[in-house]
Amino acid sequence: MKKLLVFLSLIFVLSAFAQKPIKIGAILPLSDITGRQAANAMKLAVKEINDAGGILGRPVELIIVDDEMKPEKGAAAVDKLATVDKVDFFVGGMSSGVHLAQIPILKKYKKITVWIGAASYKCEEAIGADADWYFHLHPWDYLQGESYAIGWKAIVERYPQVKIEKIFLAYEEGAFGTASFKSYLDEFELAKQGTGVWAGLMKDLKGAPFKSAALGGGDYRAMLLQAKQYDPDLFIWAGYDADAVPMLTQAKEIGFAPKLFVGAPPGWPADFGKNPLSHGVVLYGMWAPALKDVSPIARHFWDAYIKEFNEEPATYFAPLGYTNIYFLVEAIKKAGTLEDKAIIKALREIEYESPVGGILKISPSRIIKNQGFRAQKILQWQNGTQHVIWPFEYATAQLIYPFPGWSGR
Amino acid sequence: MRKLSFIIGAVIFAVFLPTFADMYLIHVASSIMIFMCLALSWDMMLRTGQLSFGTAGFFGLGAYAAIIAVDDFSVSPVMSIFIGAIFAALIALGLGVAVLRLREMYFAITTLALTSVFMVLARNLSNLTGGAAGKILFHAIFDGDPKKIYWLILSFAIVVIALSEVFERTRIKYAISSIRNDELVAKSCGINIFKYLLFVFIITSAIQGAAGAIYAQQYAFVEPESTFSSNFLLLPVAMALVGGIYSTPGPIVGAIVLGFASEYLKLLMPYGHLIIYGIIIILTIIFLRKGVYGTILDKVRSK
Numbered sequence: 001m002k003k004l005l006v007f008l009s010l011i012f013v014l015s016a017f018a019q020k021p022i023k024i025g026a027i028l029p030l031s032d033i034t035g036r037q038a039a040n041a042m043k044l045a046v047k048e049i050n051d052a053g054g055i056l057g058r059p060v061e062l063i064i065v066d067d068e069m070k071p072e073k074g075a076a077a078v079d080k081l082a083t084v085d086k087v088d089f090f091v092g093g094m095s096s097g098v099h100l101a102q103i104p105i106l107k108k109y110k111k112i113t114v115w116i117g118a119a120s121y122k123c124e125e126a127i128g129a130d131a132d133w134y135f136h137l138h139p140w141d142y143l144q145g146e147s148y149a150i151g152w153k154a155i156v157e158r159y160p161q162v163k164i165e166k167i168f169l170a171y172e173e174g175a176f177g178t179a180s181f182k183s184y185l186d187e188f189e190l191a192k193q194g195t196g197v198w199a200g201l202m203k204d205l206k207g208a209p210f211k212s213a214a215l216g217g218g219d220y221r222a223m224l225l226q227a228k229q230y231d232p233d234l235f236i237w238a239g240y241d242a243d244a245v246p247m248l249t250q251a252k253e254i255g256f257a258p259k260l261f262v263g264a265p266p267g268w269p270a271d272f273g274k275n276p277l278s279h280g281v282v283l284y285g286m287w288a289p290a291l292k293d294v295s296p297i298a299r300h301f302w303d304a305y306i307k308e309f310n311e312e313p314a315t316y317f318a319p320l321g322y323t324n325i326y327f328l329v330e331a332i333k334k335a336g337t338l339e340d341k342a343i344i345k346a347l348r349e350i351e352y353e354s355p356v357g358g359i360l361k362i363s364p365s366r367i368i369k370n371q372g373f374r375a376q377k378i379l380q381w382q383n384g385t386q387h388v389i390w391p392f393e394y395a396t397a398q399l400i401y402p403f404p405g406w407s408g409r
Numbered sequence: 410m411r412k413l414s415f416i417i418g419a420v421i422f423a424v425f426l427p428t429f430a431d432m433y434l435i436h437v438a439s440s441i442m443i444f445m446c447l448a449l450s451w452d453m454m455l456r457t458g459q460l461s462f463g464t465a466g467f468f469g470l471g472a473y474a475a476i477i478a479v480d481d482f483s484v485s486p487v488m489s490i491f492i493g494a495i496f497a498a499l500i501a502l503g504l505g506v507a508v509l510r511l512r513e514m515y516f517a518i519t520t521l522a523l524t525s526v527f528m529v530l531a532r533n534l535s536n537l538t539g540g541a542a543g544k545i546l547f548h549a550i551f552d553g554d555p556k557k558i559y560w561l562i563l564s565f566a567i568v569v570i571a572l573s574e575v576f577e578r579t580r581i582k583y584a585i586s587s588i589r590n591d592e593l594v595a596k597s598c599g600i601n602i603f604k605y606l607l608f609v610f611i612i613t614s615a616i617q618g619a620a621g622a623i624y625a626q627q628y629a630f631v632e633p634e635s636t637f638s639s640n641f642l643l644l645p646v647a648m649a650l651v652g653g654i655y656s657t658p659g660p661i662v663g664a665i666v667l668g669f670a671s672e673y674l675k676l677l678m679p680y681g682h683l684i685i686y687g688i689i690i691i692l693t694i695i696f697l698r699k700g701v702y703g704t705i706l707d708k709v710r711s712k
Contacts, residue, residue, distance in 0.1 A: 097635035101628035104549040
């Protein structure tokens with residue numbers, strides 16, 4: 001009898017997997033650590049799902065194509081996945097420039113797309129309001145900006161000693177920094193009129209450009225002296241990872257230690273936390289490894305990723321890639337069919353607790369109907385570790401305030 | 410006669426490709442033809458002895474001109490391609506008067522710097538260009554119909570190949586080859602060096618501008634980092650070097666070899682394909698000094 005049961009179970013499992021797989025097509029830049037780890041995390045999610053029996057009695061097949069961070073390659077990848085591999089869904093994404101080229105092709109196929117990259121509001125404009133098949137999980141750039149203000153307001157309420165009235169923004173003179181400064185200027189104008197997300201918080205704003213070390217610069221002294229003279233409550237720099245260490249070294253050199261020292265580069269240098277100057281530096285991000293200490297799903301992801309790939313997830317695109325697959329699969333399960341309308345409805349209804357930290361729930365943004373995450377987190381380097389300070393439900397440490405200064409390090 | 414039959418066969422094959430190929434192949438072939446036109450235009454300038462690194466700059470200028478023409482002035486997308494070409498040509502005319510006084514690495518570095526200048530302008534003239542975020546169109550050319558886009562790019566490629574052949578088969582060839590070999594001798598033969606250099610610079614810039622305009626209309630956007638990317642300089646140069654410089658077939662062969670190698674290598678090796686691709690380029694340049702086409706031609710002639 002026992003043998004018969006084992007035999008029947010085997011037949012059942014084999015027949016399930018003999019079914020045509022549900023194909024998910026992912027497009028990521030694989031030569032970049034961010035894309036590579038996102039791809040790994042997607043593979044991990046698919047492995048777990050298949051080990052648990054697949055979905056709708058069918059296995060899941062993940063086909064990943066490298067976009068090489070080139071618009072035309074990313075656009076051709078959509079055509080390949082749609083016409084050669086005949087995938088059922090599109091996932092992935094990273095660069096906004098690549099995504100802008102993909103959007104006309106995605107509109108042609110209108111397959112359900114769950115995208116984790118591309119923060120530029122131009123992508124939202126290009127997709128338009130009618131694309132009900134399009135789901136965007138990464139916060140748009142303006143949502144990120146708004147979330148910082150919301151986070152700081154919450155911190156000011158929680159920590160009465162914290163004051164954020166005078167802000168100094170040091171920005172790299174290229175596209176990234178200039179755009180950051182422009183958005184702060186716009187928000188400041190609104191704040192002066194008592195509207196916008198920074199109203200009641202930002203009373204004065206000053207900015208100064210610098211040439212990023214990543215683009216041949218690296219001397220920040222003139223800008224830092226200006227900032228020191230201004231004596232801001234919050235000093236924030238928008239540059240690249242190459243600026244992080246020399247910026248701190250030169251700030252120490254001239255004795256500039258604002259009460260809040262915030263860095264907003266797209267990525268941080270490897271082992272930045274090991275540098276003693278990093279202690280107390282605040283940063284923005286969607287995820288921190290320390291989340292594993294407060295979130296069971298983040299812990300599960302962390303352990304499973306290391307077990308599978310023998311390396312630690314180093315960028316938030318790893319848990320985001322994992323979320324990308326699970327969010328779609330949960331919706332397919334809920335819909336119980338591969339019919340587009342049912343899955344779109346399910347994607348709009350489900351709530352998924354993500355290892356990124358937070359419940360993923362779809363709601364409209366300025367233009368599109370299906371926006372996922374809306375906020376970044378406020379983090380702080382503390383003794384070599386990135387800790388979550390806000391949102392408080394995911395906090396892994398208290399804010400160190402004021403910035404500890406430079407003596408002894 | 411065999412050569413003519415081959416050309417006619419190739420053109421017929423290219424024209425009818427979309428009737429039997431999948432969308433992916435059509436898309437890849439369209440991209441390859443865009444880069445092929447850039448490679449040919451770079452080579453056409455090189456035939457004068459001047460190494461231009463301004464390919465990405467004029468490509469970007471054409472792209473921006475085309476998107477602005479459609480978005481701000483309601484010009485038809487097809488017409489905007491001509492506007493992109495004319496705009497790039499006019500800028501080349503204006504700048505050529507100054508930069509074509511320079512030679513060798515001074516000319517090369519100046520044309521490279523021009524790309525940066527164009528990008529900074531695109532980033533900062535926000536009201537016109539959309540600034541750092543760029544500019545989008547809500548519809549790609551021909552409503553994104555890949556077959557029509559392919560035929561548009563094929564027509565453009567045929568025009569560029571024909572132009573390159575005009576440079577090879579008329580007295581322009583003798584003038585520019587003479588300038589490349591020895592300017593003093595060329596001058597003493599009565600060749601107006603500046604006039605020829607300016608003429609070639611304008612024509613090649615117009616080709617690059619048109620290529621940028623088509624690319625921008627195909628994907629319906631411009632953005633400073635992507636549109637002025639060094640990819641639109643380095644890849645065409647690699648294609649011309651791999652295929653063989655100073656000829657029309659060389660850059661065509663290089664574009665086909667590298668274009669398909671780059672696309673299909675990654676299907677075989679999702680990780681690390683770019684390393685293999687780079688090694689192929691380096692080895693070809695080192696061991697096939699005349700490029701793939703030049704080497705094959707030598708072998709055929711020696712038989």
